[in-house]
Amino acid sequence: MGTEEFLFEIRKNYRNLRPSEQKVADVILEGTEEIAEYTIEQFAHKAKVSQPTVLRFANAMGMKGYKELKTRMIQIYAGTQKSGSEKMVLDFPIQETDKLVELPAKVIMTNIRHMEECLKSISTYEYIQAVHALHEAQRISVFAVENSACTAEDFATKMTYIGKQVSFQKDGYLQHVTAGSLTSQDVAMGISHTGKSRQTVDALAIAKEAGARTIAITNSETAVINRFADIVLCTENRQYMYGDAIFSRCAQVSIVDMLYLGVFLTDYEQNAKRLNQNWEGIQKLIY
Incomplete structure (x- = not known):
């Protein structure tokens, strides 16, 4: 397993770790190169956990003990030293001294980090519950404003293609009426x-009071x-800029794609049939 794959595995399994083991993961994901030189006693002190907890974390990640974990950390921070410019790229936000040619890499690398954080933060249990709720729903109403409205409209469009009754009203008053x-x-x-966002929060509160299942x-x-x-x-995104439009939307769209594909998989044959029928029906609208 390479360095990037190891960090990816930590983020992927983060929600399944015990709270004390998550503290160990946090030290690795957020720490500095000095932790690669720590003894197990020093690492446990840094993470504010016991030494057995550090060993349990190593075992949970498929390693035999602290020696193998330390080797992984040395590889991680050796790579960081070699690629100082890449580390700097991750340290958004934009600065006045930045060059235009650097922005594509900065945006892509920042989005990658947010996607990894999203994977670390999302609960598999909650995700499965959401998929089942959407699959069983008679009607689905989506509430969102401003930047999140793009995500809401995308979700409504995808779900409509597989025959789900989904509504998204851009007008805030109509969102409350629908709720x-x-x-x-x-x-x-x-x-x-x-x-x-008051409009979105209030709409969801109205829907819950009306008896709907809420997500x-x-x-x-x-x-x-x-x-x-x-x-x-x-999504567990950090906020970099006003509204976080650039980065929050990337994680939000990923989550609604997870939900759409989860619902699709729940009744694969029927949903595939509906999707193909709808696709054929719009061919005359395409040049």
Whole structure:
């Protein structure tokens, strides 16, 4: 397993680790090159855990002990020293001294990091619950404003192609009206990076009060919108710029793609048939 693959495995399995083992993972993912020289005692002190916890983490990652874990960390930070310019590329935001030619790499590398953080943050259990809820729903209403509206519209379009009854109203008043008409047979989904957009939060609250199953896609498990969500899917993005439009949308779209494909897989044969029929039906609209 290479260095990048090892870091990817840590992020992928992060949610399945015990809280104490997550502290060990955090030290590796967020630490500096000095940790590669730590003894197990020093590493445990840095992570504020016991030495057996460090060993359990190593075992959970498929390693025999701390010696193998330390070798991995040496490889990680040796690579960091060799590619100082790449590390700098990850340290967004844009600065006045940046050159235009550097921006494509900065944007791509930052998005890659956010995608890895999304993978680390999302709960497999919550994801499966969301897929089942969407599959069983009679109607699905999506609530979002501003930057998140792009994600909402994309999700509604995808789900419509496989025959699901999905609505997304761009008008905030209509979102609230729609939310109030939902029943226990329906699902409401609110998308808000900050989790504080009043229009989206209030719409999801109205839907929950009406009896609908509610899903929130947001940045943090402590976001306000989660108070009204039965299921929470977190992107765990850092906010770099106003509205975080550039980076939050990348993670949000990935999550709705996961949901769409999950619903598709739940009834693969029937959904594939509907998708093909709808695709054939729009061919006359394509040159």
